[in-house]
Amino acid sequence: MAKTKTPTSQFVCSECGYTAPKWLGKCPDCGNFNTMQEELVRVETATPAARSGVAQMKARALPLSKIGYERFDRVPSGIDEFDTVLGGGIVRGSLVLLGGDPGIGKSTLLTQVSAHLAKTHKVLYVSAEESCSQVKMRCDRLGLNSDNLFLLNETCLEDIEADVDGNEFVVIDSIQAVYTEAMSSAAGSVGQVRECASKLMRIAKSKNITFFIIGHVTKEGALAGPKVLEHIMDTVLYFEGHQEDNFKLLRAVKNRFGSAQEVGVFEMTDEGVKSVRDYSELFLSESRGVAAGSAVTPSESGNRCMNVEIQTLISKTAFGMPRRMSLGVDYNKLVVLIAVLEKRCGIPFFASDVYINAMGGIKLNEPSVDLAICASLASSATDIPIDKYTAVFGEVGLTGEIRAVTYADKRVNECLKTGFKRVILPEKNMKSCEKYKNKIELVPVRYVGQMLKALSLRPTQN
Numbered sequence: 158m159a160k161t162k163t164p165t166s167q168f169v170c171s172e173c174g175y176t177a178p179k180w181l182g183k184c185p186d187c188g189n190f191n192t193m194q195e196e197l198v199r200v201e202t203a204t205p206a207a208r209s210g211v212a213q214m215k216a217r218a219l220p221l222s223k224i225g226y227e228r229f230d231r232v233p234s235g236i237d238e239f240d241t242v243l244g245g246g247i248v249r250g251s252l253v254l255l256g257g258d259p260g261i262g263k264s265t266l267l268t269q270v271s272a273h274l275a276k277t278h279k280v281l282y283v284s285a286e287e288s289c290s291q292v293k294m295r296c297d298r299l300g301l302n303s304d305n306l307f308l309l310n311e312t313c314l315e316d317i318e319a320d321v322d323g324n325e326f327v328v329i330d331s332i333q334a335v336y337t338e339a340m341s342s343a344a345g346s347v348g349q350v351r352e353c354a355s356k357l358m359r360i361a362k363s364k365n366i367t368f369f370i371i372g373h374v375t376k377e378g379a380l381a382g383p384k385v386l387e388h389i390m391d392t393v394l395y396f397e398g399h400q401e402d403n404f405k406l407l408r409a410v411k412n413r414f415g416s417a418q419e420v421g422v423f424e425m426t427d428e429g430v431k432s433v434r435d436y437s438e439l440f441l442s443e444s445r446g447v448a449a450g451s452a453v454t455p456s457e458s459g460n461r462c463m464n465v466e467i468q469t470l471i472s473k474t475a476f477g478m479p480r481r482m483s484l485g486v487d488y489n490k491l492v493v494l495i496a497v498l499e500k501r502c503g504i505p506f507f508a509s510d511v512y513i514n515a516m517g518g519i520k521l522n523e524p525s526v527d528l529a530i531c532a533s534l535a536s537s538a539t540d541i542p543i544d545k546y547t548a549v550f551g552e553v554g555l556t557g558e559i560r561a562v563t564y565a566d567k568r569v570n571e572c573l574k575t576g577f578k579r580v581i582l583p584e585k586n587m588k589s590c591e592k593y594k595n596k597i598e599l600v601p602v603r604y605v606g607q608m609l610k611a612l613s614l615r616p617t618q619n
């Protein structure tokens with residue numbers, strides 16, 4: 158009789174979390190090579206709830222009217238923008254994941270928050286990467302009064318668990334540096350990260366402790382084992398921005414207790430991370446209106462609207478294949494819009510290298526930036542600068558038509574507030590912006606060609 162074999166190991170993709178019973182050179186899910194790592198499979202002996210000691214009660218279905226409201230107790234973090242991104246403060250008993258590149262300021266931000274919370278609450282900062290004296294030195298450097306803050310230098314999750322009792326807030330710096338004894342794989346591997354995160358979740362929910370968990374991002378810009386971690390967390394925040402820039406953006410990508418599109422703007426100073434309230438000039442350059450290739454668009458992120466400048470540089474291709482490079486703008490979007498300008502407006506790009514950049518390290522994902530990308534490309538191609546006080550927004554279709562976008566009135570209002578004099582917008586959005594007609598010049602357009610004409614970039618028949 159054939160012996161039945163119980164699987165003791167599996168292979169997990171370190172980029173996307175895909176699992177396979179045998180090793181594969183290429184992950185079938187995300188397509189990356191050499192990312193499959195062996196993980197030991199632990200045989201489950203009891204349900205997760207039974208293991209964590211939570212008494213199991215049989216859940217019963219109830220009509221909606223019988224269900225009471227749960228009040229979320231929110232605690233201010235001491236940093237306004239951080240509270241905004243969290244949806245109005247820290248929710249007790251929640252699990253918050255903070256991701257970002259190394260050196261962006263994750264430890265700094267959470268040290269400041271911990272020091273603030275430690276004035277009135279019991280806070281434990283678990284530093285698995287740095288020694289306690291390094292954390293103390295950081296507190297001194299930032300001028301934080303943190304006498305009540307508890308520090309722990311520990312990497313074993315079971316030992317951390319023994320110390321968290323009695324604390325209201327716990328910071329884990331970072332999840333990739335801690336390991337659980339239940340698994341034999343190395344700290345930072347997908348299995349370890351997943352196991353540690355779900356263990357922390359059970360502790361958070363059973364003991365009503367709020368956990369802040371720091372996570373490193375992979376070179377592709379996602380959290381290591383992102384899909385594995387995100388569904389466990391209540392809130393997932395990403396710290397973005399160039400290392401050399403002082404300004405950083407904190408973006409909520411998932412939030413069970415607030416909007417998942419909030420963005421916080423921070424400045425890195427000698428005294429640590431500071432909230433930036435006035436961000437109107439942050440993503441604009443001084444050469445705006447003088448140099449060709451720069452266009453401004455009001456971009457909506459979360460509950461705020463910011464004017465962002467897009468810059469394009471076009472140079473003659475030296476070799477056969479023209480290069481296209483984009484920073485902060487989706488590469489595919491850039492290629493599509495170049496094709497639209499070539500085909501619909503007759504602006505040639507086939508012999509030019511195109512470099513495009515969104516100022517201030519911001520990432521522009523929404524469709525409304527299409528028109529500004531076209532304006533920036535056309536301005537650079539024709540070498541004619543766009544007027545400093547003109548902003549552009551709208552979605553561009555493949556036929557060259559301009560489609561309506563969301564929050565048009567909010568965008569126009571932002572332009573008005575920040576001193577712009579003219580806005581080029583989709584014709585279909587005009588109705589919602591009628592109220593601003595007397596305060597700011599509104600130029601409705603239906604085709605990309607009309608926008609180019611309105612900006613005097615090129616006389617066109619379209």
Ligand SMILES: Nc1ncnc2c1ncn2[C@@H]1O[C@H](COP(=O)(O)OP(=O)(O)O)[C@@H](O)[C@H]1O
Nearest residue numbers: 257258259260261262263264265266298400425
């Ligand atoms: N001893 C120091 N003196 C001055 N600046 C520092 C010092 N240590 C760190 N920084 C600055 O603080 C930034 C954020 O560091 P940190 O919070 O440790 O980043 P992370 O935890 O995201 O890796 C660093 O990029 C660096 O510029």
Ligand SMILES: [Mg+2]
Nearest residue numbers: 263264286330
């Ligand atoms: Mg750190």
